[in-house]
Amino acid sequence: MIKFGFAIKTPRSENMDSVSLERFNKLQERVPSFKRCFQCGCCSATCSARQFTDFSIRRIHTSFRRGDYEGLDEALKKCMLCGKCTLVCPRGVNLRSLIINMRQILDEKE
Amino acid sequence: MKKVAIIGAGPAGIEAASILARNGVEVTLFEKSETPLKNLQDKAFLFPNFQNAQEIVDDLSGKLLTDGITSAFGIDIADVKWQGTEWKLVDSKEQTYVADAVLLATGYQVFDAHRKEELGYGIYKGVITSLDMEQMIKHGKILNANGDEPKRITFLQCVGSRDEKSGNHYCSKICCVTAVKQAIEVRKHLPKCEASVFYMDLRMWGQGFEEMYRTAQERYGVSFVRGRISEAAATFDGRVQLKSEDTLMGLPLKMTTDLLVLMVGMEASCGTKALGKSCDISGDYGFIRTVNPHLYDNETGKPGLFAAGTCKRPMSVSDSINDARSAANAIKDYLDTIRIEN
Numbered sequence: 538m539i540k541f542g543f544a545i546k547t548p549r550s551e552n553m554d555s556v557s558l559e560r561f562n563k564l565q566e567r568v569p570s571f572k573r574c575f576q577c578g579c580c581s582a583t584c585s586a587r588q589f590t591d592f593s594i595r596r597i598h599t600s601f602r603r604g605d606y607e608g609l610d611e612a613l614k615k616c617m618l619c620g621k622c623t624l625v626c627p628r629g630v631n632l633r634s635l636i637i638n639m640r641q642i643l644d645e646k647e
Numbered sequence: 648m649k650k651v652a653i654i655g656a657g658p659a660g661i662e663a664a665s666i667l668a669r670n671g672v673e674v675t676l677f678e679k680s681e682t683p684l685k686n687l688q689d690k691a692f693l694f695p696n697f698q699n700a701q702e703i704v705d706d707l708s709g710k711l712l713t714d715g716i717t718s719a720f721g722i723d724i725a726d727v728k729w730q731g732t733e734w735k736l737v738d739s740k741e742q743t744y745v746a747d748a749v750l751l752a753t754g755y756q757v758f759d760a761h762r763k764e765e766l767g768y769g770i771y772k773g774v775i776t777s778l779d780m781e782q783m784i785k786h787g788k789i790l791n792a793n794g795d796e797p798k799r800i801t802f803l804q805c806v807g808s809r810d811e812k813s814g815n816h817y818c819s820k821i822c823c824v825t826a827v828k829q830a831i832e833v834r835k836h837l838p839k840c841e842a843s844v845f846y847m848d849l850r851m852w853g854q855g856f857e858e859m860y861r862t863a864q865e866r867y868g869v870s871f872v873r874g875r876i877s878e879a880a881a882t883f884d885g886r887v888q889l890k891s892e893d894t895l896m897g898l899p900l901k902m903t904t905d906l907l908v909l910m911v912g913m914e915a916s917c918g919t920k921a922l923g924k925s926c927d928i929s930g931d932y933g934f935i936r937t938v939n940p941h942l943y944d945n946e947t948g949k950p951g952l953f954a955a956g957t958c959k960r961p962m963s964v965s966d967s968i969n970d971a972r973s974a975a976n977a978i979k980d981y982l983d984t985i986r987i988e989n
Contacts, residue, residue, distance in 0.1 A: 551893055
C-alpha cells in the first residue's frame with residue numbers, strides 16, 4: 538500500500554487549559570522575586586552561555602511560567618551560575634536562586 | 648457681567664465653571680443629559696490610588712452649587728456660531744443663547760466593541776467590555792455569563808485603539824492602567840479567580856502606575872501575556888475560548904476563560920464631532936484641534952472659543968480636571984481683552 542504520509546499531529550500551541558502550573562507556583566513560592574519579572578530579556582542578553590549557545594534563560598523561565606517543562610532540565614545544565622543575570626535584572630529578580638530552584642523542582646516528583 | 652457658556656457637565660466642564668464663577672463670570676453650564684457626570688458615575692474606583700469615584704462625583708457636584716453657575720441640563724446644544732462680537736448657541740429645539748466665550752467640554756464616548764466582531768462582543772455572553780466590568784466591581788458582584796463565580800478572567804488591551812481596522816491609530820492612554828486596576832480588583836474580590844492581561848505594550852505613563860503594575864504581579868499574582876487575542880469563540884458551557892500568539896515564546900496559545908474583558912478605547916463623542924465640524928476645529932479622529940499642544944492647548948484659533956478635557960484627546964479624570972483649570976485661566980485672560988457693551 539502506498540503511504541501518503543498523512544498523520545495526526547499534536548498542535549504546537551500552548552494550551553493553558555491543560556497545563557499544570559503546580560511547579561511554576563512552587564517556584565514562585567520559593568523565589569518570590571520572580572513574580573516581578575517583566576520580560577525585558579536583560580538576563581539572557583548578558584548571559585555568557587547565551588552568546589555561544591542557544592541557551593536562553595529568559596525563554597526557559599517563560600516556558601516554566603507557561604507550564605511547559607519539556608527539555609528544561611537538560612537546558613538548565615548549560616548555566617554556569619556566574620550570576621551576571623542577577624546583577625543586571627532591573628526588577629531585582631534573584632535569577633541565580635531561580636535557576637537552582639528550577640533545577641530542584643524539575644528533579645522533584647510532581 | 649461677562650458671560651461664558653460651557654458645553655458638557657463632566658469633570659472638565661464643572662471644574663472650569665466653578666473657577667470662572669468664583670472669578671465673577673456668569674456661567675451657563677449646558678448638558679444634554681438630565682444629570683451631570685454621567686461617565687464618571689459609571690466608575691467604581693480611580694487609578695492609581697483606588698479612590699472611590701463617588702468622592703470625586705460628590706466633590707464636583709458640590710462645585711456645581713457655586714454662585715454664578717446656571718445649570719442647563721437636558722439641553723442639547725446643536726450648534727455654536729460666532730456673531731462678530733459674541734457667540735450664539737442653538738439647541739436642538741432651536742432655542743438660542745448668547746455668550747462672550749464658549750468652552751467646549753463635550754468629552755468622549757467609548758469605542759463600540761461590536762465593531763470588532765472577531766472578539767464576539769454582543770455574540771457571546773462571556774465577552775464584556777471594561778465598562779461592564781467596572782459596573783460589576785462597583786456593585787461588588789463579579790459573575791460569569793451563567794451567573795456563577797468565575798475561575799478565570801482575561802483582559803484584552805487596545806480594543807479599538809492602535810487599530811488600523813477600526814480607523815483609530817492612536818493610543819487611548821487610560822486602558823493599560825485600567826486593566827491593571829480591574830485585575831487587582833478581581834483578585835481582591837475573588838482570590839481564587841485567575842486574572843490574565845493580554846497586552847502589546849504596557850504603557851504605565853503616570854505617577855504611581857508602574858508601581859500598580861508591579862503590585863499586580865507581586866501581590867495579586869496577575870499574569871501578563873504579550874500578544875493580541877485574534878479571535879474568541881464560545882464553548883459548550885458558556886465560556887469563551889480565545890486564541891493568541893504568545894509573542895514572548897513564539898508559540899500560539901489557546902485558553903478558555905469565564906469572562907473576556909475588552910478594554911475599549913476612547914473616541915470623540917458625537918457632540919464633540921458635530922460641534923468640531925460646525926466650528927471648523929475638528930482635528931484627527933474627530934477630536935477638537937487646538938492651536939498648539941505645548942503653548943495654546945485650550946485655544947481653538949476662533950475668538951472666544953476654547954476646549955478642555957477629553958473632547959481634545961483621551962485623558963484621565965485628573966488630567967481633564969487640570970486641563971479645565973488651564974482653560975478657565977485662558978478664558979479669564981480672553982474676557983479681560985474684550986469690551987463689554989452694556
